[in-house]
Amino acid sequence: xxxxxxxxxxxxxxxxxxxxxxxxxxxxxxxxxxxxxxxxxxxxxxxxxxxxxxxxxxxxxxxxxxxxxxxxxxxxxxxxxxxxxxxxxxxxxxxxxxxxxxxxxxxxxxxx
Amino acid sequence: xxxxxxxxxxxxxxxxxxxxxxxxxxxxxxxxxxxxxxxxxxxxxxxxxxxxxxxxxxxxxxxxxxxxxxxxxxxxxxxxxxxxxxxxxxxxxxxxxxxxxxxxxxxxxxxxxxx
Numbered sequence: 540x541x542x543x544x545x546x547x548x549x550x551x552x553x554x555x556x557x558x559x560x561x562x563x564x565x566x567x568x569x570x571x572x573x574x575x576x577x578x579x580x581x582x583x584x585x586x587x588x589x590x591x592x593x594x595x596x597x598x599x600x601x602x603x604x605x606x607x608x609x610x611x612x613x614x615x616x617x618x619x620x621x622x623x624x625x626x627x628x629x630x631x632x633x634x635x636x637x638x639x640x641x642x643x644x645x646x647x648x649x650x651x
Numbered sequence: 652x653x654x655x656x657x658x659x660x661x662x663x664x665x666x667x668x669x670x671x672x673x674x675x676x677x678x679x680x681x682x683x684x685x686x687x688x689x690x691x692x693x694x695x696x697x698x699x700x701x702x703x704x705x706x707x708x709x710x711x712x713x714x715x716x717x718x719x720x721x722x723x724x725x726x727x728x729x730x731x732x733x734x735x736x737x738x739x740x741x742x743x744x745x746x747x748x749x750x751x752x753x754x755x756x757x758x759x760x761x762x763x764x765x766x
Contacts, residue, residue: 583757627692641694
């Protein structure tokens, strides 16, 4: 069965500093992995996805993630945080039945 | 030019009532989904439909009944509402089913509060 573990429930950074949101996955086959973002009282927006092409995936708003099979990780990074990045971030794995299996989320706070 | 829309945005009702949430997508997608997000922000799939056919039914109480009149609409009807049904319900769509690389497009959510 597929699963994802988001290692931090909360991450706080100062504006202009790097962001690292950690995600480990478990899958019995080559997975598809996604990062979604949810701003307060909003729906979910896709940031980026990995589908077994390039292991370094670039997304919207300057975010990127690297798929590391040896570490079963798919961490999300951004070189410089912006106040507007404050939100809930979900690491997600997909199985062949179309089910998206969500992690428990990481709340990113950005301080001025 | 809203992609996935849901109505209503907020729904407050009493235990025992029956209510419906509507979802529409104008992306031309074949597959639609309902997710439930609990108070701890955990998201779990409830149902998926492909071209009006039920594909996924994730051990949801049978008080919840999805209905898809056409592939652009997927409504969720809930009978005999209980306190534990309070949550945010998200509708989503994707181009087709059975493809693990499918990305799903989410609606803005419906916050259901049962008192």
